[in-house]
Amino acid sequence: MTSSHDNQAPHTFNAESQGVTRRRLLSVAGVTAAGLALAACGAPAAAPPGQTGTAGATGAAGGGSGTKVIIGVGGQTLLTYLPTTLADQLGYYKEQGLDVELQDLQGGSKALTAMLGGSTQVTSGYYEHTIQMQAKNQSIKAFADMGLSSGLALVVAPKNEGTIKSIADLKGKNVGVTAPGSSTDMFVKFLLSKNGFQPTDASVSAIGAGSSAVAAVQNNQVDAAVMLEPDISVLAKQLGKPLVILQDVRTADGLKAVFGTDSWPSACLYAKTDWLEKNSDTAGKLAKAIVKTLKFISDHSGQEIADKMPEKFAGGDKAQYAKVIDDLKKTLSKDGAFTEDGVKAVLKTQQVANPEVGNKDIDLSKTYTNDFVKA
Template sequence: MTFTRRDFIVGSMAAAALPQLAQAQALEKTKLTIAVGGKNLFYYLPLTIAEQLGYFKAEGLDVTIVDFAGGSRALQAVVGGSADVVSGAFEHTINMQFKGQPMRAFVLQGAAPQIVLGVNPKTLPNFKSVADLKGKKIGVTAPGSSTNVLANFVLAKAGLKPSDVSFVGVGAGSGAVAAMRAGQIDAMSNLDPVITLLTRSGDMRIVTDTRNMAEAEKVFGGPMPAGCLYAPQPFLDKHPHTAQALANAMVRANKWIQQAGGGDIIKAVPESYLLGDRAVYIDGFLAAKQAMSVDGSFPAKGAETAFRALASVDDKLAAAKLNLNAVYTNDFVKKANAKYPRG
């Protein structure tokens, strides 16, 4: 039996494809949908990088990302069955355990919330303290989202209840910018690049800034995990290899971001993310970068911090006995870091 050069090449190609084939076969689910609330935000930048640089595909995944107005809407998509995984705020896992629908976070994107609460200098020119927000309209990405949670927390520290203000959903993009500039809201809790755009144009005065790690820990009294991938516990139980593949891609994205400069980010993200101003986008990235996770790991005290923040504005939750170890796991992240020590 003789082998031609063509046989050798075909055989070599088949052999090279075997590892990928084996990987694809090991995945319980290759096609899946991730729901996110405000995909253009730096809060979710690792998700976009994993998508744009092909990290999901490299893991054998065919991922569809569906964007919603805020994190609470993204969560509803998974609860309703139209998405498999949420790219959203960590604290939703605590709320869902309290509601008897266990969700577990399995790879971190943000080491701090990156949420900024600021006031509108047009409608509140004489603003002196958070107490001045009583009776005012506060814009949030969507009611019930992490931007709403931060606003509630800051209000509570000033002796105000959520019912003392009116919350308005303004999204996480140009709509939020327009609402602030038009004076439709008196304050806003939102994220970059929206915040940098408004502060540079003089349309927002910052009150609380959790893009700064030190200020975030001071506000919340400990490490406050932010954006992450989380899913219903049954999904993780049934699809551990798929969850591992997702964690692998996200850890690679986290590590790429840590090495990236402003120019790298501009090339990697869709043009629509820039909100018409590349310089502002780069400034926003540099402001948010320190608050992004280095390796996808959840801090040991993070769940306790998040619980305290939620409990401060919800008496029923505060009285609940929850298993905070069940709302996150670092098991997938440990394996991902072993596979991609340098990204």
């Protein structure tokens, strides 16, 4: 899994390009700073666990008829979780006879905690959490895959653009992540370990997602940060200059360079295994709604998708929002199914980055199922 990219100088990413080149500039034209900053906000950074994202935008989430399901989302405005919200906007949950409430919990680990605590039934989070929980003797299982890549980029804060030029330069630095224990945190630890350092050689700070994450990097509250779209594009526009990016898995090339695989399951729906067993009909309906949404994404342009999303997510610049969707939708699953190679790649990442997983005997067959998406 070692890449020749690891110890080289950072690259810059051109949002117009589908490939990863190490010295290209990220130029995000046409973004209204205030607009997309609002788009990145979604729910306020301090939103309480009970606050929903889409309900505030459309009034559609919750309050309907059918079987009630509360889904905790690990950062609702992040495009990696777009299918979860889009399914609601398209009415696909209601079509399945479900009354779905989406709660924006601003970080994957927070969404996981909410589900384990019983305040939500299902999580729209990253697949790797199922592996982490098995290592802790807690059984949760993913049942609908949405992402073929984590969509992450490790961005250098403006004050350090001349001093942080490689992963090695992160030693002793403070790196922003959505929340400790989230996939953004694991990404930092994986990159450090892969490059011969201890996962703890850099500290991490929770900066959330959306406006709080953008502000933390823009104002140099952290030395670097792991970010996702649309936050990356918002930051580039607000800084008005190219971003220095150490590692980038927003494209297939970048994914291959960092993880050595063509598929790395990321955003998905998962739940406690016993909940799935007791609510298989509900889980099946959720999976059908997500699969139908993934097909909609595959068959429609970024503009058509943006038109269906909550208006505030576009922040007054729907054209730019649509363009970012077009760039990122290439990394989304088309059928909701997990691949064996993909889940093995995620396990390898966890074994390297997460000492709580380490060399523990993990039964991957208990961490995911394709039964619901193929039914």
